[in-house]
Amino acid sequence: MWLVDIFRAKIVDISESLLTIEVTGDPGKMVAVQTNLRKFGIKEIARTGKIALRREKMGASAPFWRFSAASYPDLHEKVPANGLNGARARSVSNEADVSGGGDVYPVEDGFTINHVLDAHWGFIDDSTSGLQSHTLSMIVNDSPGVLNNVTGVFARRGYNIQSLAVGHAETEGLSRITTVIPGTDESISKLVQQLYKLGDLHEVQDLTHLPFAERELMLIKIAVNAAARQDVLDIANIFRANAVDVSGHTITLELTGDLDKLVALQRLLEPYGICEVARTGRLALVRESGVDTKYLRGYSLPL
Numbered sequence: 419m420w421l422v423d424i425f426r427a428k429i430v431d432i433s434e435s436l437l438t439i440e441v442t443g444d445p446g447k448m449v450a451v452q453t454n455l456r457k458f459g460i461k462e463i464a465r466t467g468k469i470a471l472r473r474e475k476m477g478a479s480a481p482f483w484r485f486s487a488a489s490y491p492d493l494h495e496k497v498p499a500n501g502l503n504g505a506r507a508r509s510v511s512n513e514a515d516v517s518g519g520g521d522v523y524p525v526e527d528g529f530t531i532n533h534v535l536d537a538h539w540g541f542i543d544d545s546t547s548g549l550q551s552h553t554l555s556m557i558v559n560d561s562p563g564v565l566n567n568v569t570g571v572f573a574r575r576g577y578n579i580q581s582l583a584v585g586h587a588e589t590e591g592l593s594r595i596t597t598v599i600p601g602t603d604e605s606i607s608k609l610v611q612q613l614y615k616l617g618d619l620h621e622v623q624d625l626t627h628l629p630f631a632e633r634e635l636m637l638i639k640i641a642v643n644a645a646a647r648q649d650v651l652d653i654a655n656i657f658r659a660n661a662v663d664v665s666g667h668t669i670t671l672e673l674t675g676d677l678d679k680l681v682a683l684q685r686l687l688e689p690y691g692i693c694e695v696a697r698t699g700r701l702a703l704v705r706e707s708g709v710d711t712k713y714l715r716g717y718s719l720p721l
Contacts, residue, residue, distance in 0.1 A: 425451050428674075430631045433706035435479035435663045436461060442674055445632050463542035465553070465585025466698040471637045534676050537684040537695075541580070541677060543599075548602040551580055553632070553702050554627045556585055556595040556612070560616040568595060568619070571612055577601065581634075583699035592620065596701050625702050635698045637662070638679045641691035650690060657683045666692060 422429060422439055424446065431438035441451055445468070452460065455666035532710065542558055543550045558564045563582060581598035610622050643648050647669060654661060654671050657679065673683055677700070684695065 421451075421454055427451070430633070431703075431705045431707050431709070433708075436557075436706040438706070439632055442635055442672065453600045460588050462689070462703055463586070463588040464596055464701040464703050465587075466635060466701055467585060467633065467636055469696040469698055471639050471663075471670055471694050471696050473663045473670070475636075476639070494676075537671065537680075537681045538590075538677065542600045548604075549625065550599060551598050551600050552606045553619060553630065553700065554595075554597050554599060555623045555702060556597070556613065556619060557621040557682045558590050558593055558595060560615075561618060564593070564618045565595065565618075567616055571609070571616070572597075572599065575609060575612070577609065581662065581699040583701050585720045596699065598700055611680040623704075625704060629705040629708055631705050632676050632694075632698055632700050632702045633674050634677060634680055636673045636684070637670060637694075637696040638684060638687065638694040638704055639668050640687050641664075641667060641693050643667060644689060644692055645651055650687065653683070653686055659683065690698070 419426075425441055425443075427439040427441035429437065430440050441448070443451075448465070539692070541551045556568065558568065569579065569582075577599050579597055580600060581596075583596045584593055586592075587594040599609070601609065606624060606626075610624065611620055613622050639652055645665075647664075650671075651661065651667055654673075655667075656674055657675070659673040660673040661669055662672045672684075673680060680697065684692065
C-alpha cells in the first residue's frame with residue numbers, strides 16, 4: 419500500500435488476492451511503477467499512449483484560438499434520455515445477420531454517431547434492439563502493422579470504433595488493445611471469431627457483460643483570467659482533477675475517470691472557454707472483486 423501512496427496511485431478494485439490501481443504520469447514513472455510492483459506479481463496491465471498539450475508562457479497575450487461555448491452551439495442541444503448529445507442517426511441496413519457469403523457484415527440499424535465536438539463519444543445501450551457498446555480487450559504481438567490489421571477487420575465489416583487505447587501489456591513483446599465497438603451480442607460474437615483469424619492476435623475478451631473497471635485520461639486547457647481562476651480550480655477540486663499548468667490566461671487540468679465523469683467536467687467548464695482537449699480511449703480490466711458498479715448506480719443507499 420505504501421508504494422501506491424508513493425506513486426500517487428489510486429485503488430480502483432480490491433479482491434482477496436488481487437489489487438487493481440490506476441496511475442498517471444510520464445513514461446519514466448510508469449517504468450518505475452512496474453519495476454517496483456513486479457516483485458509482488460503483475461497479472462494484467464492496460465495502458466494508453468501519451469497525450470500532450472502545449473504549456474502556455476506566463477505573461478504571454480491570449481492566443482488567437484481562444485474559444486468559448488458560443489463557438490460551438492451544437493453542444494447545447496437538448497440531451498435525450500439515453501445520454502447521447504447531438505447524435506446523428508444513420509441506417510445502413512435492415513438485416514444485421516445477412517453476410518451474403520462474404521466477410522462483410524452489415525452494421526445494425528439505428529447506429530448513431532455523435533457530433534465531432536461533443537464531449538460524449540456516444541455510448542449506446544438500447545435494450546429493445548439489443549444494440550449496445552461492447553468493450554473488447556485484446557492481447558496482440560507488439561509488432562508493426564498489427565493495429566492496422568485489427569482495425570481493418572472492423573472497417574471491412576462496417577463497425578465504427580467509438581474508443582481505442584493501445585499500450586504495452588504485462589508480458590514483454592505483447593500489447594493490449596482496448597476498444598469500444600457498437601453492436602449486438604450476436605454480431606460482436608461473429609466479429610470476435612474473425613479477429614481470432616489474425617496471426618498476431620493471442621486473446622480477445624468481451625468485457626461488456628462482466629464487472630470491469632474503466633478509466634479514461636483527459637487533459638483540458640481552459641481560457642481563464644485571474645478573476646475566474648479560483649472558480650475553475652474549485653470545480654477541479656470537486657472532480658479531483660489536478661492542475662498541471664497555469665499561465666496568465668489558461669489553466670490545464672488532468673482528470674481520470676469514467677466517461678460520464680469526464681463529460682460532466684468538460685460541460686461545466688465550457689462557459690469559461692475551452693481551448694484544447696486531449697483524451698485517451700477507454701481502458702478496462704475485469705474487477706476481480708466481482709463488484710459491478712453499473713448495477714450499483716441503479717440503487718439508492720439508505721440514509
